[in-house]
Amino acid sequence: MPAHVTTDVKAKQLRDNLAAGSGKLDDYLELANLLFETNRFGEAVEILRHALDVPFGSVERAVLLTALGGCINVVTLGRDEPRVLGEQAVALTEGIETCEALATRAKAQALVASCGWLDDPARAEEIAASALALFDRVLEADRLPASVDRYELLFESARMNCLLRRFEEGASRCAEALRAASDQYQKFNSLVELGTIYREAGMLTEAREALARAVRVPDVTALALVRPYNELALTEEALGKKAEARAKVRKAIDILQSDPTLPRGYLPDLFREDGYISYELDDIEEAAKSFKAAVDSYSAADPRHWNSLMWLARCDYDLGQLEAARTSATLVKQSPVASEEDRASADWLL
Structure with a gap:
């Protein structure tokens, strides 16, 4: 059975579960993920917004708020609403010391730090450091409950270390996440993040290798490929390979322009990057x-x-x-x- 048919069948099953009043958070999250992976971004966001009407407990609601904030941030590149949603999630888990609550609070803080970095870097650093402390605390537990994904903890820890420019620790956590990856998307995301960390650390050859591996991972969505191609462009530019850099940034642009269902918010920065590289190549037109x-x-x-x-x-x-x-x-x-x-x-x- 073709993959898209399987996805449609699963999505219908999840919708039927929700219509029948299942009220399970996992059903909402899985349906939103399926919709996102099939470029139905608006529907994915609306499913998560609709779930806000369900009377979940504090930790489950915090998980939902963080997922919604992350989805909005990726689809619209907006920072304000995702940051507010993350802050609400943090508040809901304050004072709850279960492993699941600590992991949820850490991921919510990671969202707040990521979305607040451009507007208030000092506060974002404080929140990122707090998130890292929580990630470390949960990862040190003898056994994680089934509801806590070790890969997600390692991956988000890597991201926060990168934000704080702790590149060695970030690369180490990212390598752990790659080993813990249970599917292609987790492997792909780990490689992209590892490549980003290496690039920002000035380890350009390693960055190129990780990112080249990422774009070769099969069966990832077109939107997901935009970031590694842009990261490859930045890496090639730093290596002095301007023509290769322009080819990579244009690949990212082509991906977005070839499908009108993909979010357009990434295009302006890519156009500007292409302009800079073309100017450096003395291709003024x-x-x-x-x-x-x-x-x-x-x-x-x-x-x-x-x-x-x-x-x-x-x-x-x-x-x-x-x-x-x-x-x-x-x-x-x-x-x-x-x-x-x-x-x-x-x-x-x-």
């Missing part, structure tokens, strides 16, 4: 196209919109299109959202 795509994709309330417009102005200037360059630079100079650096660059070009 291609750089201009990419920065124009980034300008059109970012909101005008985002400083990255204005940074992309400044780079587009620079490209137009290099191509001899002086009027277009000045028009763009004037807009950047007058924007209260543009960074001081971009406004200064615009002033210089004018």
Whole structure:
């Protein structure tokens, strides 16, 4: 039986269970996961939102809130709602010292730290350190209950170590997670995270190897492949291999553009990265196209919109299109959202 038919049958069975009033959290989580893996992202989020109406106990509700927050973050790249959901999950598990509650609180704190890093890095570091302490505490237990997945603890611990730039510890936890992986997705995610940790640690050859292994893992979704291809682009760029880097970032762009059901939020940053690499390759016309795509994709309330417009102005200037360059630079100079650096660059070009 084809995989998609098997998935549809399982999804129908889970929907029937829920319609019959099963009220099991695992049914909601499994159905959301199946929908996510078949690119029905909005449905996955709505299933988890619907589950909020079920009167689960504190720990189960915290598990649900964390799952919903993580799903929203991946689908929309939004940080505010996922952070709030994670904070609610943390509050629900405070004072409960069971192994399941500690693991749930740690994962909720990991979500809060990840979503809060750009806005308040100092607070995010504190929360990440607290999550790590909880992960270590649970992992040291003689026996984990069936409801606690050792792989998830190791994987999230690796992520928090990376966030705190503890790369050696992060790589070690990631290697443990890879050994504990029970399916292709867990293996894939471990390799991607390991490659990211190696890249950020400056271990570029090791990063390339881990990420190359990740993109060869069979039967993962198209959306999942976007991150490792982008990480490969960053790795190749750091190695000085600009052409290879551009090929990888364009692979990520092609994946997203080839399927209209995939979330579009990842595209603006990829367009901008493609523009930077093309400019470094002295391919100014291609750089201009990419920065124009980034300008059109970012909101005008985002400083990255204005940074992309400044780079587009620079490209137009290099191509001899002086009027277009000045028009763009004037807009950047007058924007209260543009960074001081971009406004200064615009002033210089004018």
